Structures are given as C-alpha cells and as structure tokens.
Amino acid sequence: MTQQTGGLYVALLSIHGLIRWRNLELGRDADTGGQTLYVVELAQALAKQPGVHKVDLITQRVVDENVSTDYAKPIEKLTDNLRIVRIDAGPEKYLAKEELWDYLDIFTDNLTAFFNDNNRYPDIIHSHYADAGYVGSHLASLLGIPLIHTGHSLGRVKRSRLLASGLKATEIETRFNMSRRIAAEEQTLATAERVITSTRQEIAEQYELYNHYQPDQMRVVPPGTNLNQFTPSTGTELDSPLRAELTRHLKNPDKPLILALSRPDRRKNITALIEAFGQSARLQELTNLLIVAGNRNDIDDLEEGAQEVFHQIFIAIDRYDLYGKVALPKHHHRDQVPMIYRITAASGGIFVNPALTEPFGLTLIEAAACGLPIVATEDGGPQDIIMNCKNGLLIDPLEPETIVNALLRLLDDKDLWTKSSLQGLQGVQEHYSWEAHAKRYVKIIKPIAMRSEKLLRKPITQRSGLYRDRAIVSDLDQNLIGNEQSLKELVVLLRKQRTRGYFIIATGRRLDSALKLMKKHRIPEPDVLITSSGTEIYHAPKLTDDTAWARHIDYQWTPRTVKQLLASYPGLKLQPNIEQSRFKISYYIDPEKADIEDIKQLLHQEEQAVFVQTAFGQFFDILPLRASKGMALRYVVERLNVPLETVFVVGGSGADEDMMRGNTLAAVVANRHHEELSQLIDIDRIYFSKQPYAAGVLEAIEYYDFFGSCKDPREVKQVDNE
Template sequence: MKKTQSKARQGEGLYIVLISIHGLVRGDDLELGRDADTGGQIKYVVELARALGAHPEVGRVDLLTRRVVDNRVSNDYAQPEEDLGNGVRIVRLDCGPRRYLRKEKLWPYLDCFADNAMKHIRQVGLMPDVVHGHYADAGYVAVRVANLLGVPLVQTGHSLGRVKRERLLEKGATADDIERRYHISRRIEAEEEVLGNAYMVIASTRQEVEEQYALYDHYRPERMVVIPPGTDLSRFHPPKVRAPRPPIYQTLKRFLKDPDKPMVMALSRPDERKNIPTLVKAYAEHPALRKAANLVIIAGNRDSIRQMDKGPRDVLTEVMMLIDDHDLYGTVAFPKHHAADDVPDLYRLVTRTRGVFVNPALTEPFGLTLIEACASGAPIVATEDGGPRDIMAHCHSGELVHPLDGQAMAEAIYGIISDPERWKRLSDNGLKGVRRHYAWEGHAENYVKRIKGLRREASRHRRGQQRLSGKLSQADRALISDIDNTLLGDRPSLRIMLQRLKERGRGVAFGIATGRRLDSAIQILKEWGVPTPDVMITSVGAEIHYGPEMTEDQGWSRHIDHRWNPEALRRLLLDLPGITPQPAEDQRRHKLSFFVDPAKAPGMKDIERLLHQEDLHANIIYSHDRFLDLLPVRASKGFAVRYFADKWGIPLDHTLVAGDSGNDEDMLRGSTLGVVVGNHQPELEHLYGFKRVYFADATHAGGIAEAFDHYDFFSRCGVPGDDDEE
C-alpha cells in the first residue's frame, strides 16, 4: 500500500476525486437503511472507490464526504480520514453544523464544503483527472470544484428530483408538501446546473437516460454513458450445502409459525418511495401466497418508531397497521435490527427456502439489492422502472410489475414460488447474468477507459508559490470589497476604515470586486482617495488585474473561456422583450451586460431555462432589479476571489469579503469571512443566520470596519464561536 501511495504522490496513475456528501459513510459495517440518507448510494460509492483503487492505472482515489461529530452516531464519522488501502481514502470535510443533518438541511452549507474540498485537493498537491459528484448535492459542489480547477466533471444522479416529484404527485402528495419536505426546486436547479457543466453523466440503465434525464432542459444524450453498477461477488453467493443457519434466522424465527416456508423478502430503508406497504397489502390479499410463504420486511434499523423522522415513521406505522388489519401475525417478520453482515445471509435464506426477493420501489434507478439477490441465487420480482429493466434483460431472473399493481405483484411472486422448475431456472439465470454483467472489476475497467479520454494535457501539479513575488506573495489574509454602496458612499467612515487598514494591515492584501469595468473602477477609487488596490476583480469577476501596473491575469482569462459563446448569447437575449444592451463601453470580452425592464422581460428562471434548451452556457447575474450580466460559467466574483486566493496562497478563511447586493452573494457564501453592510439590498437578507456572514449595523465602509472587530481580522481572524461550525 505504501508503494501505491508513493506513486500517487509523484503523479503516477490517475487521481480520481469522488464526492458523496449526505448520509453516513465509512469503509466497513455500513449502516444501510439507518435512515433515508444512508441507502444504496453509500454502498455504491464505497465499493466504486475500492474497485477503482484496485485498477492498475489508478494511483489515488479520494472519496470526499461530510464529517459528523454527534454522540448519536459512531465516532467513526468524526475521523477526518479513513484509509481503505490501495491508495483509496475516505476524506471527511467540515460542512455546516457538526451534528448529523438530513440532506435537505445541507444546502446552505455546500459552498463551505466546496471550499474545504479545494483546500484538501491543494494539500494533496495533484490535479485530479476527474471530479465525480454523486447525487444533486455533491453535483452542486463538484461543479464549483471542477470549474475552479479546470478539470472534467462527471456526475451520477442516483435519483433525480424531477422523477421523484412526478412519482410523489402520482401518489397524492401536493406540490407544496413536496417542496416543503424535500426542497425539490433547489435540488432540480442543482441537477440542471451539473448537467450543463458535466463532461460525462454515468447512468446505470438506458431507461434512466432516455426517460429520466430526458426530463431536464440540459439533457444531452451524447454526454450520457451507461455503466451498470457492480456487486461484491465475494460476499454475495448462494448458500453452501449443509451450511448452518445464520444468526439472523433466530431473529426471524421469533415472528414466524413456520420459519422454513419460502421467504418473500423486501430489503430497503423505510422511505415512501420504496413502496413497502403495497407489498404488504399484496401479500395480505392473496390467500394462496399467504398460505405458501412468509413475508420478511427488512426496513432499516430502529429503536422506536415514535422517535423516527416523519417519513419513515409514517411508512412503518402504515406497515404495522396493515399487518394488524389483515391479522398477519405469525406469517410476517419485521425485525427492528440487523447488522450489515446479516444482509448476505438474508439473501441466502431467501434462496435456501426457495423464496423470492422483491423490490417494489416506485422508482429504482440502480437496483443494487436486485443484483445482490441474483448473486445469492434468489429469483426476483421488481418494479418495471429504471435499473430493474436492464437487470432483467441481462439476467432473466424473475418478473417486472407495475409498482402500484398489488395484485400483479402477488401473482408474480406466487407464480415463481409455486413452480419449482421455474424457480430453479430463474435462480440459475440470475447467477450467470450477474457474474457476466455486474462484477465491479468490469465496472472499473469501463470507467477508467472512459475518463482517460477526458484527461487534461496540462500539468497535474500545482504551480509553485516560490515563483510568485511582491506584496501579494507575502500576504496571509485579504480584504476584498465591492465598490458602489459598499466601500464607497460615506466619506468619514471610508477615511476611518482606510486608516485602520493602513495602521494594522501589514500582511493584508487589499482588493476590490466590482461590476464596473477596470477604467471606471480606477477613476472612482481615485475620486474617493482610495489607494491603488493590490488586486482588482472587475466586470463582475470577468477580469483580474494586479496593481500598481494593473497587470492582467491572462491565466484567469484563459480559464474562463471554457464553453463561452458570446455572440450566440447576445442574439438570444436581444430577441427577448424588455431586454436592451448596456452601452458598448460596458461590454467586455467575458461579460455581456443588459438593462432589464421587469414589467416586460421574462423572469430569470425562464431565461436560464432558455439557455439550457439552446445548450448555451453562462453565469447569470441579476442585481438591483435592473441589471443583467452574462459571464462564462467559470466566472463570477466568488470564483475570481477563490482563484486569486488559491494562486497567491491566501487562506479563504482569512479572506474578508464585503458586499451589498445580489452580485456579491457567491463571494459571501462559503469559507470566506463575509460582511453585508448596513445599507444592503433586500436580495441578501436570506443569508441571515449564516455564521460566516456578518450583517453590520453601520453602512458602507463603516460596516467593513465593524467586521474588522467582529472577526478580529488583524489578529485571530476567525468567526466568533466557530468551534460549533465550520
């Protein structure tokens, strides 16, 4: 293992960064089914990381996830790093409150996760060959990391927000309830963004590509690649002849009058999308099936249903009521606990009793449990959606049914159990199909072949800081401020703030980040007596210059040229009502600027969707309910601040950024020390409560001076009470 690590540090072999943020991730004894966030995706990313690490062309794999410090969960999840061998590591990064949070609560903190991911990658000292996000939240982070690094982005959705919303609406949920519980609009917005930026999207099935991703505006089939998920064939295999019954058998036996009858088993977390109550009702209403088989429901682990979150609590309450309504006692097992090591034994019990494994989920993009069941010799009945279609096409090991047709589900199960010859044929088919199509080694081989085509030609090592000189190379912290209505606007407070900066600002890089063009920014700063900044980020982040000669950063210009098509963007915008171009002097190589009449123009969401549909890429910045700027997707004030800090070795958490309006938001979010001045626009008020965003009482430069004290900027330089949150 040491040899592999050494090779990776020298730049030999592919360096792959996987990102999977929510849930509980560790190398062994995965708590699958613990809650809605610790399901098949967790297992997938850990096994993918291991499979890639075992590939001879891969030097290093970092699986980035969230660090959790919470006495309600294992201390394993608080460890910053876990070595899985073969150059594979689970790296846990701080992200918001340290306690365990469900994924819907993580959105406000993802910018901090992205900044911490960048910090980790820079410490590694290698440029990744690919950054691979898993699920919408990780995709949001991966877009920012990949764009800052200039490396290819790969995405795996695992499940998609538009599909989930459709399925929940079909079941009777209201749009308002779905939005409130799942923040579904924000999730879909992140999915659209990652699809617009991804070099490659990995799906598990053709149906996922053609029917699920096709619902998105940024759907591009040429970027979609189907690589079926793998399974660990060393763990999942048929029962051995005369092998003793496993320990979990005794647990099930407590529930069942005749525990050796064929076992009909479902294994999933208690999520409404998993559709467990439909299976219970189907079993209950089929007398022949009730007589022939037992039903086993493995729905995560619980101590008390009352103490669970509302979603799982509602599902399990409905299951218990169905058991009671149909008097299924003695024929249904629903244990409260099982260990990860029990899962292969459970599949083998299905095979041993000549039963059937059932996945009744409303939507199933992957179907890892079906692959594991087939590898264990169990025939399957599954929903006719997503992954099960491809699995059945490869394995021919059971039947597909509509997930809401309980009668068809029961008939399919009974048809397999009641026909011994058919049962044996389906079992054999599944074993052969899994070995041929779903081994992790084959998945890794296909994956590596694909990403090698995305490798960048540029050097994979970080440029050496020793080649940089001057004041910026000596700075250990920075102040970056917007100009209009932030730095400028009140002369007395500006003089006081500048005097404090002059007296105590040794080692502080001073810069501005503005929507103004360079000459306009220089002129107004002179008029107000502001010394020449060390760095000037102008045109809303489209240009970076360094003083006093105002030398342009050509590297930034090349970096943001990615997928930039200004002529096509200009034509599209000018065809819309209520949008007119700003004067020619405000148009820049990497910035298109327009005036907007809100009474006539389409909403920003509509404009964004139109760009998606035309496969045009731009960062849309709307401010003061009047000004619209289009920038390259890699350009913004926030991206420029991060590029500057990284280039000059200034820690982001020692970078104070000040603003007053919406075009300042992305530099205020994340690991920077943010201050919103007292005269700010209402569009920033949703940032109230962010520990790293301070809302000053004083206006203009007085608010910046107030932030000097709040963050103890010239000394300790940090957030008060930041032991509770990163």
C-alpha cells in the first residue's frame, strides 16, 4: 500500500559491510568501502528532500568482539526521519558478503517481520549490490513494494577481473559464490522497476551482458561529490608550502600547471600526455607538467605493472629532454588532493585525464569543483561530465596531437579558460552534488511509488546456462577490416548475440595500435583483447591486464640477449619502438636474405627459449616460448570455461595458424586463401569462405550455425553416413 499522505518512506538495503553514521571505517576490509560511503551519503541527502517523510538504511546486525559495539544496535537514529535499522542474518558475528548467501533468506524473513511489527511498509525498496538485490526482489514479490536497484559492481564483470588475476573458474565459484551472485543479479533485474547507474557506459558494458536487462528500466544518476572538501581556488594557494614542494624541481615554477593525477596504471595513459607535451614546443614554453602518480619510495619495490609505467614515463621524459619542465613528486597524501587541484587552478592551469578507458571520472568532478578546467578522454564517463558541466574539452587518448590542441585552445583563450572554470563550478553544483543527486533520485522514484509509472518489459531470450558457452575469435587486419558494410553487419550480429557468445580479438598489434584501429572502424570493445601476438591479454570492460598470463610466459625470457644475437643478422631490421613490447621483439624480414630456420637454429644453439612467427611475408616476431596467439587463446577459453569445440577462429596470417589447428572451428576468409594459410585447406574443421573480409566471417558463422548447433556440417554428415 502506498502511503502518500505523510510523504515517501524509502528503505535502502545495503546488507554487507559495517555501516554507522559517524567515523566510517572505510578501507577496513573489501566490504567497507565506496558502497558504504555512497549509501550513507545518499540516505542523508534523501532525508532532507521535500516530500520524503522517512528513510531507513537497512543492514546486517553484528555482535562481534572484533568490531565496535555500534554495529550491534538494532536502531541507530540520526534525525527524526533518518535511521539505520540492523537486522539479524543468522550468526551474530560479522560476515563477509561471500559468507552471507546462506543467510539471506533468514534476513528476508526477519526484515519482513520488522515491517509487520511496525505496521508500516516502505513505498520504495532500493537494493544495493547483489545480496541486497536478492532480498529486495523477494520482498518486492512478497509485499508488492516496487524495487529500485543499484548494482555497484556486477558478477559477470567481477568474474572477468578475477580470471585476469589468475584465479581458476572453480576457485572463483568456491571463494566468491559467483553462480549464486549472478543468478541473484538476474533475478533482481527481472524484478526491479528501475536500475540506477553512474554512467551510460556502465549500462552498455555491464548490464547488457544480462538476460533480464531491459533498456527502459535503466536510469543514469551520477553519485554526489563532497563539495565541502573540494572548493574553489582563492589564489592564495600559490604561496602554500605544498606548492613550493610540488614545483621545487621545475626551472620556471611560476608557469601554469598541466596536472595529471592517477594511479601508475598503463590504462591511465600518462605516457601519451608526456609525449604530447614533449612534441609541442609551444606547450613547453607556456606551461609545466605536474604528474601525481601514486606514492613510491623505490620503483623496484612496486608491482610490475607500476614499474613498467614509471619506466615508460622516465624514457619519455628523457627522449624529449623534459628535465626541469616535468614535476613527478614521490609522495602525497589523500587529504592534499583538493589543495593540489586548487594550486593548479590558481596557476591558470588545466587538469588532464588521458585514460584509455574511464568508466566514471571522479577526479574530473573533483577538479571541476575546485574551478579547474578539464581536458579528458572521450571514452565513457568524461563525455557525460563535460556534456553536463561544459567545462572543458574531450580528446582522443590515442592521438597525442588532440591533447596538444585542446590544451593550447584553453591556454590561448583566457575567456574560454574562465568560462570553463565558472561553468564547471556551476555544473558540479547542479549535477554532481548530493543535493542534485537526491533531487533527480526523488523525481525517478516518486511516480514508481505512486504506481503512475510501470516498466513495460520486452520479451527476452534466455541463455541455457549461467555463462556464455561459445566464442568468436578474429584478427583485425585483413579479417574484420577491409569492407565497411560487411563489418557493420557483423557488429550488429555480435551485439545481438552478446549474451550467447564471447567476442575475442587476437592481434599482432600493440594495445594502443589495436585500440586506435578498432576506434577508427567502430569495432566494439571485445570481451577479451589479445595483443602483441599473444603476449598480452586484456579483459573487458576496463582493459584489465591479465597478470597471471604475464607471469606464466615470463619463463627464461631474455630479450636483450636475443636482440644482441640478431643485431647484425642479414635481412632483419627492428621495427619502431611503438611495435615493440615487454614480451615481443618485432622485426621486418627480407625473406630473400633471412632464413627463418637458420634463425631458429641460432637461437636454439644459444639456449634461448623462444617462439618465432611470421606474418604477411614481411613481419617477424620473437616471443617467449610459452607465448603465441594459440597459447593465449587456449589459456583464455580454459579460464572462461568454454570448450574448444565451440570456439570459432578466423585466421588472417601465418601467426594465426596455431589458433586454428586442433579442436577449434576455424575459417579462412577469401582474401587470404592464396597466402600463408593456404596449406590448411585439407585440415578438418577449417572452412574456406567464398567471401572476403567480414563478409567471409559472416558466411562461416552461418556455415557452422555458430549461434545454433555450433557444429561443422561435414562432421555431422560423416556421422550420418556411418
């Protein structure tokens, strides 16, 4: 029953973690972090909204000597219309979210009893995360109360990240109850009237992977930002000790600062910003570059990914001789970040986020709240932020000249700089404050609570199992790319069948080169991207680096020795640095002068454990012994638990041959028939398409009935004949 006479009664469900109104123990464990802060601030903001009579933040009650007694109180009241309600969930001790699943039905019954005893039921239940979604969907069905849901993170995406870290699928199931979590998420999506996300990209990259995803149920409401902490610059920041410390290595510290602030993560693309700065004499004349990339004492003590990022940073600084023009402080504290933004704004500078992928972009909102114009990647969240705030410019993170052009445009046009600064301050208040968030939220839930809006669900196609059971694998060059019309048709098919099969790209190109080509031809981000001839693996949606694969192939790999051995070998010429990577040495080869078998013999005699491959008759790669496209593919599909028999590989060069041989279904498109793969024509389970490029891929998909029976018809006929 809706109770509108006294205003809305909203129940927020956030079951796991430790929740209280004051002194939040953020970072105590994996369950007490961003979600905890979000629901506490959302509850407080909602309770202040006109038309909201009552807000209950409902969580698990914890009686445990290892945590504060605060979490044992059944009711913790903050104001007359705002309280935390703690419900027993089986054992009284503190349970991590992975351990809660067996007790969620008890929690549901106890919460139902709480509502019955109080003789008042919420007008809206808003569940946060999968465990609360499970409870919320049951309550919605039992009590007839509309459900709103926010996932925060989703199981199918989390599973990909865990696989990338090296965990086996069986271990993930055991440790994280992943099957139950994903089933609960499907159930929640099938029940919720609205799903609230932070960005449009979150919908496309995460929720679309689910069977019960409904486009009309999604609403984008960016989370609020603490505008008491991030405040506009006053100009006095230029005299602060922190500013002197940050700029002490700069030759001319009074110039405007170009600020980048992020983790030392390859995806943050800091090196591209340094290269853009190094290639522009005008930028160097006008500004200094300030890179705040985490904290470090000794780079050798950092994890390998961060080491590699700093290695690239120092090489770029040295290549362009940027000493005295780039500041790279070793340490900073989180509570100094607002001041760093304000110092940059006071200097007349700009905040830059050149990330390859940026799902939300919290740093951009923080910078805007300090009056700092922004230049940001056109990927993901920054599109929404700049559209809402009109406080900066979007750039292509793969094209350094777009970074230069955007920065110079803001630096050379002082009126534009000032306008961007002021519009950022105003836009943050209107779109990214907690008050703005709560207003938009109430506007969404009010008609749902009053039953004046109801989701009209579209028919769905249910997959047979919890996970996708097949995969399409293709190279980029000469396979997907070559005919734009057929490529568009293939992309439409892949999107339509997204919940049925994985889409994997395996290319000899480096990550940045592959992303640039995919962007140019509007190829959607694959579920897995295998680059640098099988030496690097990245998982969607955030290009998560598969560190387990890197550890696996780094076996007796001595690239410096290999280069020395082949330094004067005739017919070999090293490709440019942009085509080299940690686990791939790439050459141009002249087949008239260089004998591949002789090279293999030479490397073998010198006890070099390597794998060599050629492509398109002119490229020659040397990889670690355990690395190749075929090895990487088998590693990936084993992690995804996809049988090789339902993996369809499209080959484009000799480098793809080891992906195609064996138990996979495979195809050679017509434009490659007479080249390096022609010898495969008599091999079982390899189809030679009559059409070229993506049209040949579509032809082979139909031939194998890939999204249906997924069989080689030649084998079916053979069985029938027997």
